[in-house]
Amino acid sequence: MTVFIASLFLPYTVNFHVDNSRNHRTPVNPPSANPTVDGITPIPQAAASLFGQAKPGKTPGLTPGATTDHERIFASNVAQAEQDKSGYPFPASVEDNRLLTESEGHSPAWGATTSLNQPKPQATLSPDPSILKHLDPHPAKESVPQRAPPAQPAATYTGLRKASVANRKVSFSKAEWSIETAEQGNGGLRNAVRSATDAGVLEEMMWVGTLGMPTDALAKWTRRDISEKLEDEYESLTVFVNDGDFDGHYTHFCKTILWPVFHYQIPDNPKSKAYEDHSWIYYVKLNQAFAERIAKHWKRGDSIWVQDYHLLLVPAMLRKLVPDAQIGFFLHIAFPSSEVFKCLAPRKELLEGILGANLIGFQTDEYCRHFLQTCSRILCVEATPEGVQLEDRFVNVGTFPIGIDPTSWDKRRQLTDVERWVDTISERYQGKRLIVSRDKIDSVRGIRQKLLSYELFLNSNPEWADKVVLIQVATSTTEQPELEATLSDIAMRINSTHSTLAHQPLVFLKQDLAFPQYLALITVADALMITSLREGMNLTSHEFVYCQDGSYGDKAYGSLILSEFTGSASVFGNHALLVNPWDYRQCAEAIHTALTRDEKERKEVWEAMLRAVLQNSTANWVKSFSETLTGVWNEQSSREIMAVPRLSVSRLTERYRESKQRLMILDYEGTLASWGSPRSIILTTPQRAITTLTELTEDLANVVYVMSSRMPEEMERLFRQVPNLGLIAENGCFVREPRGDTWTHLADKVHVKAWKSSVSHILAYFNARIEGSWIEERHCSLVFHHGSAEDRHIATRLAAECAGNINDSCANQGVHAISAEGALIVETTHTNKASAAELVWKWFSANVEKGENVVKPDFLLIVGDNREDEPVFRWANKLQKAKAVDYAMTVTLGSRSTEAKATLTQGVTGVLSCLQQLASQDRTTLPLR
CATH class of the missing domain: 3.30.70.1020 (Trehalose-6-phosphate phosphatase related protein; domain 2)
Incomplete structure (x- = not known):
């Protein structure tokens, strides 16, 4: 069985080498420098520190208001780093990546990698920023291409000559290429899959995704060769889409529409509507490409895991292409409340797309609850704590928090680079208390709130001004230049107020760290501060906790200051210092608590958090999701109407004749009688049903109950002609025994x-x-x-x-x-039809124990037609499974997913005909002994 793991980006990409031989099928190691070729982005030539986005010949600028040069240690030893076998600042090789991938490392913009030779994006058009222009029913024949927003410098929106495109294709078709570890993608997912594969949890798997780079400039044979090599040697199916389609999907819909809304940042500018309408078609096209690629390779018995918000439509598309497929979907980011989600124009399409899966997984119970509420309110479907009941099937929903891989972290921490950086940072900040943090400059990351809280802490606790340093690593981006300017102003104000010539309380690094530096930093830190406004699961906090065991540094048991709006807050609970990022005073107090805790208290809470980290490891995440998916798929398959056989009336009649004591519980509305007007009270039951029930109850071996949603007094009027009939009213809240005149109340x-x-x-x-x-x-x-x-x-x-x-x-x-x-x-929710059936069964058992002239039923028949009958079906099936009854048959009407063992397609007529055939058998007229 193959497990297809569909993610927008593959773990691998391609690096092109121009000066090598023409046999581009042979992988080679990337050279330290490559000549510039038309359409190829060269590798930086000069000392670029250890930051992934450093420009050639430049080092990162100092923190605004800096009074020391301590932070320059993070930009030192560049020459040595370039020659390091681990490849820094260049990407690690595929083999090195077996150790560990950064769970939340910075990914460059699509088409803007600085460490690989890859094509640039081909020409495409963004929507006009004016919504009025976008909705103009008579657009001009010639429109001026709009420039891309400054958020995406990688995309080129000016026209390209066909000759230029042809030259690019020729250049790449002649270039050698090699498979490299991709900079794009979900590092946490990669680590989880690798860990599960190493542990034997995943035996046979196949990645499905894009290369994470523009591909329009590649010739057809180049694409074919790349695709074949990835499939044959790297267990990866490549999805090729046009550059324009990918840009519309990823840049314009995922990042401009979905990402903000899912993180409670609703776009409120007129341009957002234009972008949504413009890019939705590309979102659909890319999802369709994924679905078709998977369906082409799917075989019966295979499992499909669809990952994250980029592919919300894939489950439903796959369900149409391969109806019997085992499909799981997992959302790595937060899922918003229904009030926020319904702001999306294609809200129904997105929900219906997700519901194509058999199992839908979320990081926390909160996100799971939000999804169920959203489905109930927008799609008008029944949502239970276990999942969503659709017309033809049930979709399970569950919580599966992802984590980190401790084994790989142990291996990475033993590297020489990490040890060297631990010593360097410890020496430079000797005698200081370090608070560290790493975020992308994005409004949802809460960096602004963090800096303001830190400023309040320093203002309120001046005695700490020369004892503590906050090292904020902020990956550079141009997506929110206004936010970046605001952060610079706050950093300037903090350092201007609290710095001395020998001490600087804030280090604001605008570029990411190399992996060894990052590992060293969270190893020597006294506290990690995460103030995300919304985040699915912050794995940086898990990594920090695991590195605080004291094995590779002088410090241990650091405190974790964590936003209550992250998924990790539900994992660590009150063992972390949970804060509301908007409450600056609370955050400032949390900083003070983190710095003043004694070692005993710090160790106690750290040990509790470490247990949570180990319990929620990546291998456990994959195993839990995999086993749950298989279980729910088997259960759902058994419920599918195609899998439920038609009732064999002859076999039922045979078991009826062989039995000595029978219990039959029959639904009324839609089963014994057709539905009438809900406002009218039916005063009479169809005569055929009355006659059939009378004949059944005349057999002393039969005990017959009719269940209904109607009130007791209505039931009495409906069945006054059948005195030997037992009644169950209001869906199990009231029960009356045969020949009885009093009702038992089951509801309080x-x-x-x-x-x-x-x-x-x-x-x-x-x-x-x-x-x-x-x-x-x-x-x-x-x-x-x-x-x-x-x-x-x-x-x-x-x-x-x-x-x-x-x-x-x-x-x-x-x-x-x-x-x-x-x-x-x-x-x-405490009482239903199954509750009433259980009470009837207990009455039988009690009468048997009393020695009365009755035996326990050896024949049980349940017939119903709607969702309210499912609990009693489930009860009867469990009864037979426990061997409490020799024979139990559960029958449903219609064509819907069910737990019943058989179905009748003739409706009320079929039910009455079946019951009449049973009633026509030889009757027991004497009391049973």
Whole structure:
């Protein structure tokens, strides 16, 4: 079985070498310097420090307001670094990457790598920034190409001559190339897959993704050769898309629309709408390319894992291409609340795309809950804590927090470079308390809030001004120049106020560190400070905790200051110093606590956090997700109507004749009688059903119950002609024995009265806003009927919103709202039809123990037609599995996913015909002994 892991970027990319032989199929090591070729970005020639984005001949600028040159240590030893076998500042080779990939390392903009020779993006057009221009029904025949926003300097939006493009293709077709470790992509995912492969959790896998570079300049045969080599030697399927399609997908939709919204940063400028409409088609095209590539190689028994927000549509597309596929989807970033998500124009399409999976995984319970609420409110589907119930199948939803790979971290920490940098940093900042942090300059990372909190700490605690240093590593980007300017101003103000000639309290590095430097920095730090405004899972915090064991430095058990809005907060809990990044005073106090804790307390909380890190390792993440996906797929497959056989009436009749005591529980609405108007009260049951039930109950070996959502008094009127019939009313809240005249209450009256009081106000609010709707109050439930509303579309949308409000506010009261056809049913979660069936079974057991003239049933038949019957199906199946009954048959009507063992497709007529055939068998007329 092959596991296809679909991620936007492959772990590998291509480096082109021009001066080598023409046999470009032979991989070679990248040279230290390469000549410039038309369309190829050269490797930097000069000392560029150890920062990935350093420009040739330049070193990073000092922190604004700097009074010392201590930070220049991070830009030293460049010549030695260039000759280092590990390849810094150049990318590690594929073999070196087996050790570890940075979980959250900085990735350059698409098409803007500085360490590999790769093509530049070909010409494309961005949408006009004016939404009015974008919506003009009569656009000019000739439009002036718009320049790309400054956020993406890598993309070229001016026209390119065909001859130039042809020359580029010729250059690359003649160049040798080698497979290298990619700078783009999800490092945490790569580490997880590698760790699981090494541990034997993943035996056979195949990556699916793009090369992370522009490919329009490559000739067809070059693409073919690259694709074949990656598939044959690197277990990777390459997805090739046009540069314009990729740019529209990644730059314009993923980064401009999805990323901000998923992190609660709703774009509010007019341009965002134009970009959304313009780029949605490219998002769809790239997702379709992934789905088709996977479907072409999929075989029965294979598993497909789709990763992250770049590929939200792939699960549903794959479901259409390969309906029986085992598909899992995992979202690595945060999932917003329904109020935020519904701001997206293609919200329904995105949700339906995700729901094509069998299993949907999230980093935290909060994100999982947000997704379920969003599906309920936007798609008007039933969402339970376990997943989403669609019309034809069930989709499981779960929480699977990703982590790090401790084994690889141990290997990396033993490298000579790391030890050298530990000594260098410790010596330079001897006697100082170090607070470290590394973030991309992005508004969601909370760097501004962090610096303001640090400034408040220094102002409030002047005695610490010359004892502490905050080293903020901020990867350089032009996406938010205003934010970068603001951060520079704050840094200038901090250093201007609190610096001396010998001490500088803030080091603000605007370029990323090499991996050995990063490892050394989190090893010698006294605290790590993460103030992200929203983040799926901050693995930097996990790495910091693991490196604080004291094995490779003089310091140990550092404190973790962590934003409560990160997924890692749910992993570490109160063992970390959880803060609200917007509460500057709380953050300042957390800094003070981190610096003043005694060693005993620091060790205790560190040990607790270390246990969490080890428990949530990458191998465990893959194993947990894999096993859960296989389990839910098997369960869902058994529920599929295509897998549920038709009821064999002859076999059922045979078991009926062989049995001595029978229990039959039959649904009423839609099973014994067709549905009528919800407002009308049916005073009579169709005569055929009455006759059939009478004949069944005349057999003393039969005990027959009819279950319904109707109230007890209605049930009595409906079945007054069948005195030997047992009744179950209001979906299990009331039970009456055959030949009995009293009802047993399963629901707590006090509890029902309490929740009705709170829910009725919510229903009244929505009832007033839907013309033609009405509220029906039953003894143990409330029914909001909206099927007769004048505007069905608005009614359905408001009913879904009503269900979401009730489920959110009343979940702790044991109450839920379920959407039915034309109605919303609010009832308790503690009692259902299975509860009533269990009570009936206990009555049998009690009578047997008393020695009365009754034996325990050896024949059990359950027949129903809707979702409310699934719990009793499940109960009966478990009963037979536990061998508590010799024979149990569960039957459903219609074509939907179910836990029933058989289906009847003839509807009410088929049910009555089957029951009549059973009733026509020889009857037991004497009491059983």
